[in-house]
Amino acid sequence: MTPHDDIPAQAAERQAPAADRTGRQDVVIVTGMSGAGRTTAGDVLEDRGWYVVDNLPPAMIVHLMDATADDPQRQKVAAIVDVRSRDFTTELARALEDLGGLGYRPRVVFVDSSDEALVRRFDAVRRPHPLQGEGLLLDGIRRERRMLADLRSNADVVVDTSNYNVHQLSAKIDSLVTADSSHSLRLSTMSFGFKYGVPLDADIVLDLRFLPNPYWNPELRAFTGKDAAVRDYVLGQELAGVFLDHAEHLLRTAVKGYLLEGRRFVTVAVGCTGGKHRSVAVAENLALRLGDLVDHGVQLTTFHRDLGRE
Template sequence: MTSPSRILLVTGLSGAGRTTVLKTLEDIGWETVDNLPLGLLDRLLSSPPAEGAPDGARPLAIGIDSRTRGFDAASILRRVARLREGGGTDAEVLFVDASDTVLTQRFSSTRRRHPLALDRPTEDGIAHERAMLAELADAADHLIDTTESTTNALQQDIRRRFADSASMTPTLTVLSFSYKRGLPRDADLVIDVRFLRNPHWDPLLRPGTGRDDDVSAFIAADPAYADSVAQIERLLLLLLPRYGEQGKCYVTVAFGCTGGRHRSVHMAELTGQRLRAAGFSPTILHRDLAGKQPDAGKRVPTEGREAVVTVGK
């Protein structure tokens, strides 16, 4: 049985952000379990990975708080020590804290009762819980104070501390589309390439697509082509890593032109190639390329060139 590559016990004061930490760890590829009774830890570690799990050795985060059945700070620390002594597994404790004043404000704003003060003031519950968790706070390998942090800032902090480079890279799609058929609903970045010269107006090129060499050469001959392609590439190389840092799992870059057949297809193909060369793994899709093109003709060779036989005219 493959053991987790890393075990992180996530604990802290109620309202400090423990749930946000666990959700963020799950988003970056960790297996997460919340409020697991400590008596079941050995059974969890000996269980096979879930069906479809990418890797049986992926890191494991276990959420523990004062409500966990059988909670005892000293027992938890002894269990962590045994895991470390066993070798082969990196076991750590992460403690999430915040000031009493901020915790009280958070419970008040969400109109929730403190779990340890259901019939008493929130401050009493906070004081009781802080005393229960004091040993864990003192022994924590990672101590995060969220007194002045937003949820987004906490998420970014967790990603910086615990994400590997693969989990920080969003799934990337480069898409071409036709403005005639509307904007793609899932596009994050939309780049209008209708400023480039249009092969549609050349009857020899009209039946082709942006995948064809002669169509691509026609587009690339536009005086604005080289500078615009270079600037688009620089923009994407700047922005795409930032999306990953912000925790965005999917990014779609959409290139649009009038018919979705020539300029947008060429730019999507070219951009996909350049992003691959830069270390990304984009999927290239052409939303409207297979659609009916009323002005498209059929190419037939004639005297070494291509002519157009218009279909349906």
């Protein structure tokens, strides 16, 4: 018996979107670090037909839903909220609790970036950080990160925009809000290169740098983990097979828990040195191995963050 075989039938029912149970509006709350892409995320949602309100105080979110409840053109509502006061996290937590009590099931999307990426972006536009005060730019970033730590850990999904351009961020946000609502959990396997940084939005990180690197084989260097020659080389390693068996068992066990706990988005980051060979081959293979999870309310996607950067 696999770890997901004994998932109670009511688990899938419990994860059904609120709109399916109550007919209420769909609501997304976008928050996160200043400079990480909240406004861009809002623009994407607006382009997809969502009614978007930017810089909305958390205390006004419930009023926004009440005001738009009977408008057929505003049944998909997004609120972009950011740090404006020390009570921000408390106010947002209260708003989420109130929405839940009214039958809504809001999705909280937290956009984040590395400190280095945020510094570059603020320097480029020559604007101070909203929490910088009389200190340095980095002081404001770190202060905001501390304030938002709990909110980040409780968000439905964290989007790391450190290495995204505008088009990549748009595609990511678009994929999140257009995910198949018949699935309770979206499981993404992402390949990446450690030399470009560990993804901030990873829930589980798998390190493949213990396997022989095809980069050092002149006949394989120019190919990627999507090509048969590299794939066969990587997956043909004895330790690769052992690792994949254990990783599959781990993920099946985790999926069972995620479904029972109501998690809707999970990212498994599979890393090697450059994100071109080993991580790509293994990420693709893991997605293939877990394909039967679609019958248990799981939507599977695969994304190769750093493929093509070299």
